[in-house]
Amino acid sequence: MPALTLPLSWPGQTIGLLGGSFDPPHAGHAHITREALKRFGLDAVWWLVSPGNPLKAHGPAPMAQRMEASAQVMQHPRVFISDAEAQIGSRYTAQTLRILRAARPGVRFVWLMGADNLAQFDQWQDWQEIMETVPVGVLARPDARTAARGSKAARIYAPYRLPGRQSQRLARLQAPVWCFVNVPMLAISSTALRASGVWTAASDG
Numbered sequence: 221m222p223a224l225t226l227p228l229s230w231p232g233q234t235i236g237l238l239g240g241s242f243d244p245p246h247a248g249h250a251h252i253t254r255e256a257l258k259r260f261g262l263d264a265v266w267w268l269v270s271p272g273n274p275l276k277a278h279g280p281a282p283m284a285q286r287m288e289a290s291a292q293v294m295q296h297p298r299v300f301i302s303d304a305e306a307q308i309g310s311r312y313t314a315q316t317l318r319i320l321r322a323a324r325p326g327v328r329f330v331w332l333m334g335a336d337n338l339a340q341f342d343q344w345q346d347w348q349e350i351m352e353t354v355p356v357g358v359l360a361r362p363d364a365r366t367a368a369r370g371s372k373a374a375r376i377y378a379p380y381r382l383p384g385r386q387s388q389r390l391a392r393l394q395a396p397v398w399c400f401v402n403v404p405m406l407a408i409s410s411t412a413l414r415a416s417g418v419w420t421a422a423s424d425g
């Protein structure tokens with residue numbers, strides 16, 4: 221594989237990875253990113269704009285359109301929008317993490333996700349490998365907290381849950397470790413934005 225073009229990083233840096241379809245990106249993504257920086261004490265967050273979620277039947281809008289919109293929605297000196305998964309040719313988080321950790325040894329990556337994704341996390345490819353190799357930070361999302369708390373992943377990894385009040389330690393701990401933070405919630409979704417017609421896929425993808 222040719223060398224990856226990634227945002228600047230250095231050993232010991234704590235970087236949250238927010239993978240997403242971002243189809244379209246919205247204020248909810250920006251909100252949880254700012255909360256993750258604060259609550260998990262992260263040095264930076266990278267948005268990993270997905271080539272396409274393997275569990276979603278319909279492909280998203282073209283990568284370039286979603287990358288450009290993401291850069292408009294999320295403007296912060298410590299947040300970077302990355303097409304690393306397109307470069308790698310990966311739609312699977314476990315595979316992406318393997319490659320990023322090899323490419324950036326010593327960086328302390330944290331996988332970030334909304335509570336809705338924890339609820340179906342056990343359907344992801346090699347999800348237990350993800351849990352065993354990187355700390356996971358979960359952010360509250362409207363209507364998803366109960367399902368997340370009762371999920372298979374939450375049950376199996378219950379002994380490794382870091383209390384929310386200790387969230388600042390997450391990035392420095394050795395996996396498996398995960399932390400659910402009860403941040404203020406924004407009821408916004410890409411699904412609702414697509415339905416409202418404010419976002420349509422460009423035809424060249």
Ligand SMILES: Nc1ncnc2c1ncn2[C@@H]1O[C@H](COP(=O)(O)OP(=O)(O)OP(=O)(O)O)[C@@H](O)[C@H]1O
Nearest residue numbers: 240241242248333334337360361406408409410411
């Ligand atoms: N309003 C929100 N609150 C908390 N987490 C969110 C919110 N919106 C998105 N996320 C999280 O951001 C990540 C990327 O989400 P995604 O790009 O799929 O947006 P979405 O609004 O969930 O899209 P869709 O409605 O198409 O499923 C996921 O981990 C998701 O849980």
Ligand SMILES: O=C(O)c1ccc[n+]([C@@H]2O[C@H](COP(=O)([O-])O)[C@@H](O)[C@H]2O)c1
Nearest residue numbers: 239240241270273275312313314344345
């Ligand atoms: O690895 C998997 O099997 C897998 C299954 C479903 C979702 N994901 C990842 O989860 C992230 C959130 O996806 P989405 O579509 O909910 O924004 C994104 O990075 C996806 O690639 C990953």
